[in-house]
Amino acid sequence: MHSLMFFELAQRNVRLHWLRSLLAILGIIIGVVTIVSMGILGNSLVLAISDSLSTVGDSIIVTPHVGGMGFGGSQSSNLLSERDVEQIRRAATPHVTIPVYSGSSRMKIGSEDTVGTVYGLKSDDIPLLLEIEDGSFLRGSSGAMVGSTFAEENDIKVGSRINLGEKGSVRVVGILKERGMGFDINPDFGIVVEDQWFRQAFEQEEYNQVIVKVKDLNQIEEVKDAIDRTMNRKETTVDVIDTKAILETILTTFGQISMFTTVIGGISLIVAGVSILNIMLMSVTERIKEIGVIRSIGTQRKEVRRMFLYEALILGLIGSAIGGALSIIGGYAVSMVMLQTTEYLFVPSSLVYIVYGVGFGLGTSLISGLYPAWKASNLNPIDALRHE
Amino acid sequence: MEEAINLECDGDTIIRFREVTKVYPLPGGDVVALDKVSLDIGKGDFIAIMGPSGSGKSTLLNLMGCLDTPTAGNLCIKGRNIRGMSDEDLTILRRDYLGFIFQQFNLLPLLTALENVQYPLILKTGSRECLDRCKEVLEAMDLDETLFSHKPSELSGGQQQRVAIARALVNDPEILLADEPTGNLDSKTGAAIMHLLDDLNRNRGKTIIMVTHDPSIAEYAHRVIRIVDGKIS
Ligand SMILES: Nc1ncnc2c1ncn2[C@@H]1O[C@H](COP(=O)(O)OP(=O)(O)O)[C@@H](O)[C@H]1O
Ligand SMILES: [Mg+2]
Numbered sequence: 287m288h289s290l291m292f293f294e295l296a297q298r299n300v301r302l303h304w305l306r307s308l309l310a311i312l313g314i315i316i317g318v319v320t321i322v323s324m325g326i327l328g329n330s331l332v333l334a335i336s337d338s339l340s341t342v343g344d345s346i347i348v349t350p351h352v353g354g355m356g357f358g359g360s361q362s363s364n365l366l367s368e369r370d371v372e373q374i375r376r377a378a379t380p381h382v383t384i385p386v387y388s389g390s391s392r393m394k395i396g397s398e399d400t401v402g403t404v405y406g407l408k409s410d411d412i413p414l415l416l417e418i419e420d421g422s423f424l425r426g427s428s429g430a431m432v433g434s435t436f437a438e439e440n441d442i443k444v445g446s447r448i449n450l451g452e453k454g455s456v457r458v459v460g461i462l463k464e465r466g467m468g469f470d471i472n473p474d475f476g477i478v479v480e481d482q483w484f485r486q487a488f489e490q491e492e493y494n495q496v497i498v499k500v501k502d503l504n505q506i507e508e509v510k511d512a513i514d515r516t517m518n519r520k521e522t523t524v525d526v527i528d529t530k531a532i533l534e535t536i537l538t539t540f541g542q543i544s545m546f547t548t549v550i551g552g553i554s555l556i557v558a559g560v561s562i563l564n565i566m567l568m569s570v571t572e573r574i575k576e577i578g579v580i581r582s583i584g585t586q587r588k589e590v591r592r593m594f595l596y597e598a599l600i601l602g603l604i605g606s607a608i609g610g611a612l613s614i615i616g617g618y619a620v621s622m623v624m625l626q627t628t629e630y631l632f633v634p635s636s637l638v639y640i641v642y643g644v645g646f647g648l649g650t651s652l653i654s655g656l657y658p659a660w661k662a663s664n665l666n667p668i669d670a671l672r673h674e
Numbered sequence: 675m676e677e678a679i680n681l682e683c684d685g686d687t688i689i690r691f692r693e694v695t696k697v698y699p700l701p702g703g704d705v706v707a708l709d710k711v712s713l714d715i716g717k718g719d720f721i722a723i724m725g726p727s728g729s730g731k732s733t734l735l736n737l738m739g740c741l742d743t744p745t746a747g748n749l750c751i752k753g754r755n756i757r758g759m760s761d762e763d764l765t766i767l768r769r770d771y772l773g774f775i776f777q778q779f780n781l782l783p784l785l786t787a788l789e790n791v792q793y794p795l796i797l798k799t800g801s802r803e804c805l806d807r808c809k810e811v812l813e814a815m816d817l818d819e820t821l822f823s824h825k826p827s828e829l830s831g832g833q834q835q836r837v838a839i840a841r842a843l844v845n846d847p848e849i850l851l852a853d854e855p856t857g858n859l860d861s862k863t864g865a866a867i868m869h870l871l872d873d874l875n876r877n878r879g880k881t882i883i884m885v886t887h888d889p890s891i892a893e894y895a896h897r898v899i900r901i902v903d904g905k906i907s
Binding site for chain 2: 288290291295298299302575576579580581582583584585586587589667668671
């Protein structure tokens with residue numbers, strides 16, 4: 287009951303100074319909305335990225351080592367020879383080893399001129415890496431499969447003919463399913479041809495990279511080490527990376543970006559906190575005499591403290607509640623603008639930011655109220671009474 | 675504990691000062707507001723404290739009101755030495771045994787007349803089931819019931835002081851402390867307030883200590899304590 291009276295007093299004071307209370311509440315609202323929207327944006331970004339990544343972290347990618355000192359000069363080609371591939375295959379057994387050619391070329395589709403990536407793969411390996419949307423996998427050596435984005439942009443269909451200039455021309459036998467961003471190959475923006483055709487057209491015998499598909503994720507490290515030991519015994523000839531590690535790095539990076547944006551939201555909340563601190567100090571200064579009166583008629587220090595903390599709490603509560611509600615709209619807006627989708631909004635890991643935001647809003651308000659409340663409660667009753 | 679025995683109040687003494695000194699340390703040098711004051715106030719007394727401005731009247735009253743503690747000497751309220759008492763205990767003493775009446779009324783501006791009277795009672799009992807008692811006390815102060823829901827700013831000075839006295843009385847304290855209670859009122863209203871205080875002293879047995887510089891107001895008291903330069907003369 288006791289507390290109720292102090293709450294009532296605090297509430298009346300908030301209402302009496304409604305304009306400045308409103309401004310402080312506005313500050314909290316903005317802070318909470320920012321923190322939540324940024325949090326939701328960051329989280330949606332991470333979710334969106336991990337969704338658009340094709341690789342599930344089950345591959346090891348072996349590429350020729352670049353930037354070597356070149357002392358021996360033995361590995362100047364920057365490509366992987368048939369012998370290298372054999373060594374890798376042996377080290378990686380029983381997992382599947384897929385050697386890959388890649389290059390880029392001008393292409394003419396109908397009358398349109400463009401540039402695209404060309405991958406050369408053994409026809410047996412293609413189903414291991416890629417899925418088909420339309421048409422069929424490669425059989426003959428002059429066919430090609432086209433990445434979904436590339437096909438869409440250039441209006442390519444099964445049966446279309448792509449002219450690669452003096453390299454020759456290929457007929458499209460299949461359209462690939464959209465694969466998403468990959469760390470190994472990115473066929474969405476190019477075409478896939480048979481290795482034999484690639485060797486001829488690009489006049490290149492050696493491979494650009496080797497992909498090892500590891501069936502059991504727990505063996506990734508082991509296989510990676512085996513390849514590294516075999517290939518880089520004397521000097522570093524190849525770089526061995528696993529997509530799991532890259533995936534983790536990327537996700538941590540985006541996690542950090544999301545953290546950073548949330549911190550920016552936090553800063554705006556601190557500003558709001560300062561404004562609460564400010565109006566609370568004003569409130570204390572204006573009411574020094576009143577504090578003297580209530581102290582002299584038997585109000586304890588802690589009760590004075592409570593009265594002022596309630597005031598901060600009321601501001602924080604209203605601001606955080608409205609802010610929490612508005613941040614759903616804010617989250618919706620940033621998702622639409624930045625990601626063009628809201629599918630990552632109504633998931634627990636995004637919505638939890640509303641809880642954080644409201645919590646931080648309340649916390650900031652209370653912390654901002656601490657000093658003014660302490661100041662009010664420590665006034666000497668006589669001095670406060672004499673105050674005019 | 676020699677001192678404690680020395681300070682023991684007999685049945686009738688409700689406030690006892692023994693060599694009480696109050697010094698305000700100020701940057702420009704210490705101000706001795708009270709200089710070794712000794713005095714006894716009995717239960718049911720009605721005392722006027724008079725003296726020139728700055729002589730220490732308010733300081734004396736504030737010490738009795740447990741708003742401050744002596745720099746030296748001993749001060750006993752209801753047999754309890756307030757020297758060295760914690761702020762919390764002093765606050766409880768103020769709430770339960772002392773009623774304050776101020777020159778500027780000092781009602782809480784956010785509360786209505788009735789709520790101002792309720793305030794100390796809720797502080798003490800923690801309960802709001804006290805409306806009847808508060809109304810009774812207000813009515814006894816001759817305040818019209820239609821004014822109960824008014825804010826202090828909507829009341830005249832005399833009406834505000836009546837509410838303030840009701841607030842001071844609601845916890846049924848034994849001692850009422852009034853610092854120039856009529857100082858902000860015209861003489862007619864002042865006289866009406868003094869009649870109320872006189873009645874409380876006569877018929878309800880309240881011990882009243884009042885600061886005033888008005889001799890006609892001081893006439894209501896049984897005893898006048900004159901103070902000059904922090905000393906009782
Ligand atoms: N809180 C205080 N701080 C410093 N000096 C004070 C304080 N209260 C009173 N004094 C000084 O103590 C002396 C007595 O003051 P006071 O008791 O208020 O006198 P009166 O009420 O008789 O006018 C004055 O010189 C005054 O300036
Ligand atoms: Mg005075």
